[in-house]
Amino acid sequence: MSAxxxxxxxxxxxxxxxGSEIHEAVLTLLAIDRQGGSYQCFAPDIDQYHVINHVVGAxxxxxxxxxxxxxxxxxxxxxxxxxxxxADFDVIVFPGGFGAAKxxxxxxxxxxxxxxxxxxxxxxxxxxxxxxxxxxxxxSPALVAKVLGHVEVTIGDDPATxxxxxxxxxxxxxxxxxxxxxxxxxxxxxxxxxMLNATVGQIADGANAAIAEAIKMM
Amino acid sequence: MSAxxxxxxxxxxxxxxxGSEIHEAVLTLLAIDRQGGSYQCFAPDIDQYHVINHVVGAxxxxxxxxxxxxxxxxxxxxxxxxxxxxADFDVIVFPGGFGAAKxxxxxxxxxxxxxxxxxxxxxxxxxxxxxxxxxxxxxSPALVAKVLGHVEVTIGDDPATxxxxxxxxxxxxxxxxxxxxxxxxxxxxxxxxxMLNATVGQIADGANAAIAEAIKMM
Numbered sequence: 001m002s003a004x005x006x007x008x009x010x011x012x013x014x015x016x017x018x019g020s021e022i023h024e025a026v027l028t029l030l031a032i033d034r035q036g037g038s039y040q041c042f043a044p045d046i047d048q049y050h051v052i053n054h055v056v057g058a059x060x061x062x063x064x065x066x067x068x069x070x071x072x073x074x075x076x077x078x079x080x081x082x083x084x085x086x087a088d089f090d091v092i093v094f095p096g097g098f099g100a101a102k103x104x105x106x107x108x109x110x111x112x113x114x115x116x117x118x119x120x121x122x123x124x125x126x127x128x129x130x131x132x133x134x135x136x137x138x139x140s141p142a143l144v145a146k147v148l149g150h151v152e153v154t155i156g157d158d159p160a161t162x163x164x165x166x167x168x169x170x171x172x173x174x175x176x177x178x179x180x181x182x183x184x185x186x187x188x189x190x191x192x193x194x195m196l197n198a199t200v201g202q203i204a205d206g207a208n209a210a211i212a213e214a215i216k217m218m
Numbered sequence: 219m220s221a222x223x224x225x226x227x228x229x230x231x232x233x234x235x236x237g238s239e240i241h242e243a244v245l246t247l248l249a250i251d252r253q254g255g256s257y258q259c260f261a262p263d264i265d266q267y268h269v270i271n272h273v274v275g276a277x278x279x280x281x282x283x284x285x286x287x288x289x290x291x292x293x294x295x296x297x298x299x300x301x302x303x304x305a306d307f308d309v310i311v312f313p314g315g316f317g318a319a320k321x322x323x324x325x326x327x328x329x330x331x332x333x334x335x336x337x338x339x340x341x342x343x344x345x346x347x348x349x350x351x352x353x354x355x356x357x358s359p360a361l362v363a364k365v366l367g368h369v370e371v372t373i374g375d376d377p378a379t380x381x382x383x384x385x386x387x388x389x390x391x392x393x394x395x396x397x398x399x400x401x402x403x404x405x406x407x408x409x410x411x412x413m414l415n416a417t418v419g420q421i422a423d424g425a426n427a428a429i430a431e432a433i434k435m436m
Contacts, residue, residue, distance in 0.1 A: 054294050
């Protein structure tokens, strides 16, 4: 373990319905900072699956880029995900939001048959092979399950999503607010966050718990 | 003071360079939740002053709506600022970001001679006349100073901004990370947040301190 744990945080846009869930992303950064870590944000340099008007909840005709929109959460301090190398970090973290299941992979649209963004797939595979912890919040465990298959994860308690995870070879463990599922063998840490109806404080609890488990595991 | 303090949080878009500073906005919501309050987000239903690519820091040709983009931070639970009534709330809060100084008013462009969005002006004036606390973070004190004039506020320690505040009739009090300036007479509470170089944890400290002062003042 390095003196100051180094976290790579992978964003997927900026907004719960078409990108990173903003509370989960910011509270992940806060949890890392509060627990003595440093972070670098990454996102793939690709177009979003679509752009949702978050007032009415419907898609429009616009095109937006995942890296460019993610930079809003990162205050500009972001790198293309293609530049991520596990050797530079101790942990990789995927906050949730539909962006994880529309942009990083297509799970929200295609379910277990989804495809995965090549940079996201390479990042997860390389981190797994480097035996470093992978943290996934909210719906992001679906992305990790699609890439790694045989992992134990939680997405809260939704039966349909749990079934889809099983179809990708993963095992689902029900968890509630602020709890984590720790797959020590595969070094995968997950927490439900907004996969459950939650307050912003409960999201902070989930992010804090997941980051704490990652630091313990390093 | 009501059993559960009710906060109106006024957003100005979604992203530090052309909207609400996302960390300040989310950590304001977290501070309210952690301190036992409830919140409702608002934003004016107007076009943004411009849209900045947050990777390169330059404006593009796009048009975006302040209410629609702010809804990303609010997870869709947002109302037009024109619907805000002080009678429904105990406190009004303005997180920072350039949106406060480009969309809610034009201070970032026009300095002390700036104009103010009519809904933002009405919200501040009505809250002030109702003798309820107004919280302003980061650069938002410039907006409050433009509307109310004779208030004591902090924007950290930047001499040029402090001078511009004075030109609008306000008094500037230097403050550092996590500190507040409390103008008890006018019920205005301010904290520098990202007007200083800050970590995300220091932003949480500033938001927590400002919300705590508002609850004390109710």
